[in-house]
Amino acid sequence: MAATDKYTPKLLKLYRARKGAFGHEMEELLERLDERTTEIVNHRRTSALEGLPLFLREKQTNLFKKCKETEDRTKGVSVGILYVTEDDYRAASPVIQNIAVVLEEVVVLEDIPDTSSAVAYLFGLLHALNFSYPKELRYTFDTIQIVFMELGTGCTQR
DSSP: OHHHHHHHHHHHHHHHHTGGGGOHHHHHHHHHHHHOOSSHHHHHHHHHHHHHHHHTTSOGGGTEEEEETTSOSSTTOSEEEEEEEOTTOOSSSOOEEEEEEEETTEEEEOOOSOHHHHHHHHHHHHHHTTOOOOGGGHHHHHHIIIIISOOSOOOOOO
């Protein structure tokens, strides 16, 4: 969490400076952050972590999935963080009921309090169980490992 807090302001500043290069998804992410009026620190951390795959030119939806309570939640999710939302939401930003960590289409942890904790749990599980990082999220997990968790040296150029 300390590393997340350390790098969050810098990442958000970087995202804002170059948001045009990352398309509509980054603009939506920053707009949602700007609309928040409560729990600002938590929302900043979440935005910094959700923007990381976009910044590294990887698909954000490969790591962060959203589904409704009654949907098949883990179908096709090899590694990821699952946001479970209300079934009858109508808002542009749905209310998240549950945050879960998924490995090989199985929910391994549920009721996680926030996204930054979910990312830490997911990384810890991948590291402890000696899982390979998914190819489509290689740069994101390398950045989490080297920058946030301070395990290893030598980031890729990306």
